Amino acid sequence: MTALLHSLALPLTPAETDRLRRHAAAVLLGNWTGAATVPSRTLYPHQWSWDSAFIAIGLRHLSVRRAQRELETLLGAQWGDGRLPHIVFNPAVPRDAYFPSTDFWRSSTAGAAAGAPARTETSGIVQPPVHALAAWLVHQADPAASERRGFLRRAYPRLAAWHDYLTGSRDLGGAGLTANVHPWEPGMDNSPCWDGPLARVEPAPPDSFRRADLVHGDPADRPTDLDYGRYVKLAADYRDRGYADTGHAFAVEDPAANALLIASEYALAEIAAAAGADPAPHWHRADRLTSALVDRLWDAEGGIFRCRDLISGELIDERSVSGLLPLIVPGLPGRVVEGLLATLSGDHFRLGELPLVASYDLKGRSFDPARYWRGPAWFNTAWLIERGLRLHGAEDRADALRAAVLAWAGRSGFAEYVDPFTGKARGTRDFSWTAALALDLAAETSR
Amino acid sequence: MLKTAAQEQLLPGETLQQRWEFAQAAGYDGIELRAKGDFHFRGRLPELKQALADGVVMPTVCVEMLHFFGAFDDELRRDAIEQLKSQLSVIAEIGGLGAQTPASYGMFSRRLPPFEPPRGEAEDREVLLAGLTELGEHAKREGVTLYLEPLNRYEDHMVNRLDQAADLIRTVGLDSVKIGIDSYHMNIEEADPAAAILAQAPWIGHAQVSDSNRFQPGAGHLDWQAWIGALKAAGYDGWLAAECRLTGDPADAVRSVPAFLRRMGA
Numbered sequence: 001m002t003a004l005l006h007s008l009a010l011p012l013t014p015a016e017t018d019r020l021r022r023h024a025a026a027v028l029l030g031n032w033t034g035a036a037t038v039p040s041r042t043l044y045p046h047q048w049s050w051d052s053a054f055i056a057i058g059l060r061h062l063s064v065r066r067a068q069r070e071l072e073t074l075l076g077a078q079w080g081d082g083r084l085p086h087i088v089f090n091p092a093v094p095r096d097a098y099f100p101s102t103d104f105w106r107s108s109t110a111g112a113a114a115g116a117p118a119r120t121e122t123s124g125i126v127q128p129p130v131h132a133l134a135a136w137l138v139h140q141a142d143p144a145a146s147e148r149r150g151f152l153r154r155a156y157p158r159l160a161a162w163h164d165y166l167t168g169s170r171d172l173g174g175a176g177l178t179a180n181v182h183p184w185e186p187g188m189d190n191s192p193c194w195d196g197p198l199a200r201v202e203p204a205p206p207d208s209f210r211r212a213d214l215v216h217g218d219p220a221d222r223p224t225d226l227d228y229g230r231y232v233k234l235a236a237d238y239r240d241r242g243y244a245d246t247g248h249a250f251a252v253e254d255p256a257a258n259a260l261l262i263a264s265e266y267a268l269a270e271i272a273a274a275a276g277a278d279p280a281p282h283w284h285r286a287d288r289l290t291s292a293l294v295d296r297l298w299d300a301e302g303g304i305f306r307c308r309d310l311i312s313g314e315l316i317d318e319r320s321v322s323g324l325l326p327l328i329v330p331g332l333p334g335r336v337v338e339g340l341l342a343t344l345s346g347d348h349f350r351l352g353e354l355p356l357v358a359s360y361d362l363k364g365r366s367f368d369p370a371r372y373w374r375g376p377a378w379f380n381t382a383w384l385i386e387r388g389l390r391l392h393g394a395e396d397r398a399d400a401l402r403a404a405v406l407a408w409a410g411r412s413g414f415a416e417y418v419d420p421f422t423g424k425a426r427g428t429r430d431f432s433w434t435a436a437l438a439l440d441l442a443a444e445t446s447r
Numbered sequence: 448m449l450k451t452a453a454q455e456q457l458l459p460g461e462t463l464q465q466r467w468e469f470a471q472a473a474g475y476d477g478i479e480l481r482a483k484g485d486f487h488f489r490g491r492l493p494e495l496k497q498a499l500a501d502g503v504v505m506p507t508v509c510v511e512m513l514h515f516f517g518a519f520d521d522e523l524r525r526d527a528i529e530q531l532k533s534q535l536s537v538i539a540e541i542g543g544l545g546a547q548t549p550a551s552y553g554m555f556s557r558r559l560p561p562f563e564p565p566r567g568e569a570e571d572r573e574v575l576l577a578g579l580t581e582l583g584e585h586a587k588r589e590g591v592t593l594y595l596e597p598l599n600r601y602e603d604h605m606v607n608r609l610d611q612a613a614d615l616i617r618t619v620g621l622d623s624v625k626i627g628i629d630s631y632h633m634n635i636e637e638a639d640p641a642a643a644i645l646a647q648a649p650w651i652g653h654a655q656v657s658d659s660n661r662f663q664p665g666a667g668h669l670d671w672q673a674w675i676g677a678l679k680a681a682g683y684d685g686w687l688a689a690e691c692r693l694t695g696d697p698a699d700a701v702r703s704v705p706a707f708l709r710r711m712g713a
Contacts, residue, residue, distance in 0.1 A: 032642070
């Protein structure tokens with residue numbers, strides 16, 4: 001088994017890497033819509049928030065101008081309260097191409113009090129804040145072009161307002177961390193971490209909505225109908241409260257969302273300095289967030305960060321890749337880093353034996369190698385862990401993970417996610433962030 | 448890496464050898480020739496052969512005439528075809544790859560008065576297919592390629608976009624006919640130039656470069672990184688030939704192009 005896995009993840013030859021680069025570029029050019037990139041031409045025909053951040057990180061190697069534009073388009077849909085919506089709808093796409101669509105979210109009317117844009121329709125929930133990190137990486141790809149277009153000077157106030165929202169209205173636990181109020185917000189929609197908190201939610205009746213994701217996706221790879229009913233109920237209730245951040249039936253502190261906030265806060269400090277603003281408040285906030293992350297979510301015994309259910313007040317007894325992503329945080333205590341590194345290669349995730357990192361505990365009771373965030377390996381989490389390994393000096397392991405990302409991304413046709421044991425492609429193909437992050441790692445490889 | 452060429456008239460020097468010396472120093476890999484009518488290009492054969500013997504790299508030739516194979520006038524059209532056949536033979540004789548031509552240039556624009564051309568679309572198509580077939584068969588015999596260049600709507604009324612050229616080439620069915628793309632015209636005509644390159648990738652045989660304002664690459668506002676990235680994503684491994692006007696000091700301007708294109712990913 002191990003030999004087979006390693007043959008599947010054999011490093012690409014230079015010719016294969018060149019082909020990968022060309023194919024990845026073709027995916028990104030093909031999914032470009034003029035102002036932003038769709039995650040997938042079929043399954044996700046609008047702009048998604050954290051997708052765009054990951055896409056920009058790859059796009060900077062293909063067109064710095066498009067990478068800047070990708071982020072600017074998203075920032076242009078920011079709400080008055082600072083939130084960046086998880087979807088910005090393309091008005092040219094038919095309403096029934098995606099559910100929930102504009103007639104469900106009704107952002108321009110239901111979100112008016114929260115400052116939703118009047119002329120751009122968006123969703124009302126958020127996704128993890130990868131954006132400042134992406135903006136900084138895009139800037140670094142061509143600082144002269146960035147300076148010429150005033151990219152950072154224009155992006156900075158919006159990114160700062162975004163982080164203010166996440167650490168202000170969204171500090172629902174009162175301990176300094178940002179909270180998520182819908183399972184779609186941490187980006188790992190059907191993670192088993194949410195099974196408990198979701199069980200309290202009365203699902204919307206099945207005949208009250210029509211899923212569009214099953215038209216283009218295999219039902220076995222997608223969330224179940226019951227889960228979907230609960231997602232719909234939570235979102236509808238949020239909308240009906242005018243997207244006010246009070247009275248949430250679902251509220252969790254997610255380690256990945258907070259780790260990405262910290263990494264982005266560090267990037268925001270760099271951006272502030274480059275844009276002529278004071279970086280110090282961002283350094284301080286990154287420090288405070290890091291302490292809170294460790295205090296609130298670190299499970300020393302388990303060697304992993306846990307999600308916290310803010311309704312029950314308890315840590316959630318599940319191991320998800322989300323709990324490993326704080327590896328990207330600079331300045332973690334040494335014992336935490338050691339714990340995370342041990343857990344990565346331990347029984348629950350087996351990185352090293354397996355080429356990529358499963359999205360959920362391989363020994364977990366809800367593990368499913370095919371279903372979305374309940375087991376498959378994803379490429380954005382691999383990209384983040386690769387970065388974290390390098391940050392903490394685990395260069396060899398980072399190199400191996402990088403090689404595996406390139407091999408499995410290319411050989412899967414830039415799948416949305418893959419079976420963590422076999423590399424079999426799951427979800428949609430020609431998925432933008434898979435192509436973008438492979439392009440980024442391929443560029444790093446050739447540097 | 449893509450190879451870069453400059454059209455001969457852009458390069459300082461009296462002879463091809465002098466121009467080649469400048470071109471090499473600037474980082475170019477070759478010179479694109481220009482072919483006037485009246486069999487002038489054939490008359491240059493001794494000069495071209497000597498340049499070849501002296502190591503000048505001359506992969507392609509671009510037609511420099513005022514009538515083309517899509518002309519309304521039968522005699523002019525006939526002459527254009529004969530000229531182009533001769534030019535294809537000459538470029539073959541000096542070991543080049545092919546010759547680039549538009550369907551017409553400055554003959555008619557549907558966007559300018561009187562708006563309606565004297566010849567209908569069906570007849571245009573018939574004329575173009577006949578011309579491309581005759582020229583393509585000649586190119587095939589000579590072992591070179593005819594590159595059909597879409598021009599913007601103000602310069603030609605028949606072939607403006609890559610998909611129109613590809614449609615004609617598919618119908619002709621000869622491997623010896625390909626599209627010669629030009630970044631300046633694409634910027635006007637294609638909704639997304641990079642996407643157009645990918646969509647018509649199998650038909651693209653040659654590429655000419657100039658910026659949004661017809662000046663040298665880097666002097667305008669084209670997204671060169673995306674344009675070149677698309678060519679590379681499409682598997683294109685041919686030439687980028689500068690066919691442009693120059694702004695600023697002419698020698699500095701032409702010298703700046705190879706490094707600029709490299710920085711943009713060429």
